[in-house]
Amino acid sequence: MGFSFFPPHLRLSVVKKKHMKSGFCVLWGRPNVGKSTLLNALLGRKHVIVSPRPQTTRHRIAGVLHGEDESAGGGFQIVFLDTPGIHEPQHKLGEALVKTARSALSDIECVVFVGDATDKPHNDDRRAAELLQGVRAPALLALNKSDAVPDEAALATRRGEFESLHSFDATLPISALKGDGLDELKAAIIQRLPEGDPYFPPEMTGDRSPEFHIEELVREQAMLQLREEIPHSVAVNVEQMEPRKGGTLFIEAFLNVERDSQKRIVIGAGGSRIKEIGQQARGEIETLMGRSVYLELRVKVREKWRDSDVWIKRLGYDER
Numbered sequence: 001m002g003f004s005f006f007p008p009h010l011r012l013s014v015v016k017k018k019h020m021k022s023g024f025c026v027l028w029g030r031p032n033v034g035k036s037t038l039l040n041a042l043l044g045r046k047h048v049i050v051s052p053r054p055q056t057t058r059h060r061i062a063g064v065l066h067g068e069d070e071s072a073g074g075g076f077q078i079v080f081l082d083t084p085g086i087h088e089p090q091h092k093l094g095e096a097l098v099k100t101a102r103s104a105l106s107d108i109e110c111v112v113f114v115g116d117a118t119d120k121p122h123n124d125d126r127r128a129a130e131l132l133q134g135v136r137a138p139a140l141l142a143l144n145k146s147d148a149v150p151d152e153a154a155l156a157t158r159r160g161e162f163e164s165l166h167s168f169d170a171t172l173p174i175s176a177l178k179g180d181g182l183d184e185l186k187a188a189i190i191q192r193l194p195e196g197d198p199y200f201p202p203e204m205t206g207d208r209s210p211e212f213h214i215e216e217l218v219r220e221q222a223m224l225q226l227r228e229e230i231p232h233s234v235a236v237n238v239e240q241m242e243p244r245k246g247g248t249l250f251i252e253a254f255l256n257v258e259r260d261s262q263k264r265i266v267i268g269a270g271g272s273r274i275k276e277i278g279q280q281a282r283g284e285i286e287t288l289m290g291r292s293v294y295l296e297l298r299v300k301v302r303e304k305w306r307d308s309d310v311w312i313k314r315l316g317y318d319e320r
C-alpha cells in the first residue's frame with residue numbers, strides 16, 4: 001500500500017518480499033503423553049489446560065507461533081493443533097474425541113508424534129501410529145518426559161521401541177516440562193514447512209473464544225481436584241458473561257455431571273469443594289482476561305451425558 005505510487009517495474013526492487021515459512025503441525029499421540037504441555041512450552045505461555053489424568057484435552061485447539069527463522073533469514077508461522085489423545089473409546093464422548101483428533105490430520109504440513117519415554121509403547125500408541133498411515137505429511141517422533149528417564153541406555157531402548165511403530169522422519173528426545181530439546185524440535189518442524197504466507201495475522205494466537213478458555217480453566221480445576229471417574233464426567237459451559245459496575249467481569253458457569261452422587265461430591269461438605277474449584281479457576285481466569293472476575297459456579301446433573309448424542313453436541317464436543 002505504502003509504495004503504490006511507484007511504477008510497477010520499480011516496485012519490485014523496493015518491496016522485497018520477506019522470506020516466510022508457514023504451515024499446520026499436529027500434536028499427536030495417546031492420552032497423557034504431554035501434548036498439551038508441549039504446546040504451552042512451544043508457545044511460551046499457558047494456552048491449553050494440562051492435568052496428570054488421561055483424556056484432559058477434548059478439542060482440536062489451534063495455537064499459533066509466529067517468529068523469525070534465523071537460519072533461513074526470514075519469518076515463520078506454525079499453527080499447532082493440540083488434539084485429544086487417541087484411545088479405545090468407552091462411550092460416545094470417547095468416540096467423538098477420537099473423531100475430533102482424526103479430523104486434525106487433513107491439510108497439514110507436519111505431525112509431531114509425542115511418545116512417553118518413561119513407558120513402553122501401549123496399545124494406544126500403536127493405535128495412534130496406525131492412524132498416521134496414509135498421512136502424507138512428515139512425522140517427527142518427540143520422545144517426551146526424557147527428564148524422567150533414568151539413563152541414556154533406557155532412552156535408547158525406548159527410542160527403538162517407538163521408532164518401530166512408524167516410519168518417522170526424525171526422532172527428538174525432549175522434555176516439555178523442563179524445556180529440553182524444544183529449540184531442536186522447533187527447528188525440525190520449521191525445516192519441514194513449505195514457503196508460504198502466514199495463515200493468521202500476527203496478533204492472532206489461537207482459534208478459540210474467551211468463553212472456551214474460561215470453560216477449560218474451570219474444567220482444569222475439576223480435573224485436578226476431583227478423583228476417579230468424576231473429572232471425566234465433568235463438562236463446563238459458560239452460561240452468562242457480562243461486565244459489571246467497577247469493571248468486574250461477572251461469569252456464571254455450569255459444571256455438568258452425570259449423576260446426583262457426583263453432584264454432591266463436586267459441591268463437597270458445606271460447598272467446600274466447589275468453592276475451592278471456583279477460587280483456583282477465578283485466579284487463572286483473571287490472569288487470562290486481565291481484569292477482576294466474579295465467578296459463579298453451579299452444578300447440573302445431565303443424566304449419563306457422555307453417552308448422549310444430544311448432550312455431546314450441546315456441550316460442544318461434536319466438532320467433526
Ligand SMILES: Nc1nc2c(ncn2[C@@H]2O[C@H](COP(=O)(O)OP(=O)(O)OP(=O)(O)O)[C@@H](O)[C@H]2O)c(=O)[nH]1
Pocket residue numbers: 030031032033034035036037038049050051052053054055056057058083084085086144145146147148174175176177178
Ligand atoms: N516428567 C515429565 N512430565 C511431563 C512432561 N510433559 C508432560 N508431563 C506431565 O504429563 C501429564 C500429562 O500432560 P498433558 O500435557 O496433559 O498430556 P496430554 O498428552 O495433553 O494428555 P491428553 O490431553 O489427556 O491427551 C502431566 O502431569 C504433565 O505434567 C515432561 O516433559 N516430563
Ligand SMILES: [Mg+2]
Pocket residue numbers: 035036037049050056057082083084
Ligand atoms: Mg492434552
